[in-house]
Every structure is written in C-alpha cells, then in structure tokens.
Amino acid sequence: GFNLLARTSAQENVELPLLYRGESATQRREHARAALASVGLDGWGHHSPAELSGGQQQRVAIARALVTGPSLLLADEPTGNLDTERSREIMNLLTDLNRDKGITVVMVTHEADMAEYAHRVVRLVDGRIASDVRQAERQDGGGRA
CATH class of the missing domain: 3.40.50.300 (P-loop containing nucleotide triphosphate hydrolases)
Structure with missing residues (x-):
C-alpha cells in the first residue's frame, strides 16, 4: 500500500508532510502539484490510491518523500x-x-x-x-x- 492514506487523494497524501511542517494551504498545493509532476503524475492529484495502479501509488509515495526537498x-x-x-x-x-x-x-x-x-x-x-x-x-x- 506504500503507506498512502486510503481515503485521501494523491494530492493530499503528498501534502501531508508539508501540513506537519506548518506550510500554508496554497504552498502545500503548489509544492505537492510540482512533486507529483516530477514523478510523472501531473493531473492525477484528485485520484484516491484505490484508483491508481501499483506503479502510480509508488510514484505518489516517492512524490510525498520528495515534496520536502530532501538531499x-x-x-x-x-x-x-x-x-x-x-x-x-x-x-x-x-x-x-x-x-x-x-x-x-x-x-x-x-x-x-x-x-x-x-x-x-x-x-x-x-x-x-x-x-x-x-x-x-x-x-x-x-x-x-
């Protein structure tokens, strides 16, 4: 399951670390969209994990890991x-x-x-x-x- 929250969209799953970080909703949306695009999922943010393939779910998990700009x-x-x-x-x-x-x-x-x-x-x-x-x-x- 790639530790995605089932009742949450791909966009919201990627935004989660930024929520904990205290970023504004506008910043969270912008950064999450960019992270999803960087893993080839531009336009897939509104889908729930159940609506995504295993590879797409893995990409969402990677986008969530990347959204904070890790080294x-x-x-x-x-x-x-x-x-x-x-x-x-x-x-x-x-x-x-x-x-x-x-x-x-x-x-x-x-x-x-x-x-x-x-x-x-x-x-x-x-x-x-x-x-x-x-x-x-x-x-x-x-x-x-």
Whole structure:
C-alpha cells in the first residue's frame, strides 16, 4: 500500500508532510502539484490510491518523500510489489532524481537486477558487510542511483 492514506487523494497524501511542517494551504498545493509532476503524475492529484495502479501509488509515495526537498532518499524495497515494467520505471525515476537533482538514494533490495542500477552495492550477510563494490556506468542509457 506504500503507506498512502486510503481515503485521501494523491494530492493530499503528498501534502501531508508539508501540513506537519506548518506550510500554508496554497504552498502545500503548489509544492505537492510540482512533486507529483516530477514523478510523472501531473493531473492525477484528485485520484484516491484505490484508483491508481501499483506503479502510480509508488510514484505518489516517492512524490510525498520528495515534496520536502530532501538531499537523501531512503528506499526500502521500492520495487518489491511491482511488475518488471513498473519496477524499471521506478528505478529509472530514482536514478534520474540522483543524476538531475543530486539526491542521494540509499536503497535496500533483494533483487539483483534492481541493485544493478546503483553506483555502489554493499552486500550484507548475517548483518555483516560481505562485499562493497562500485559499479561501472550502465551502458543502456539508464541512470545510476
């Protein structure tokens, strides 16, 4: 469910951190619309989570994380509940955010093909670092997270 509030629109879900921050309604709306647009959901703000696909719900959750302008994004299994095509879309979005906005993305995943998107892969076994590898740039034009 990506921790979205079911009875709340995508716009309102994205506005929530700004409400806690004390921003005005006008500022919240403006920043949430921009965050939704940045994840490819311009015009989808009035939809409830139930009206969105899994990939769109994940994008709303990412927009909610981005609306406060973080320099670091923590992503715990960001593609775990998505099909292959949606997973690639989310990974490309995360790598674009890293490349274009300079946001550091720290991702936890059990999926080796998703880990291939990263600049650096730290593999843990039994709570200990088993390997720490910096990877070469992707050849398919995709970004790196």
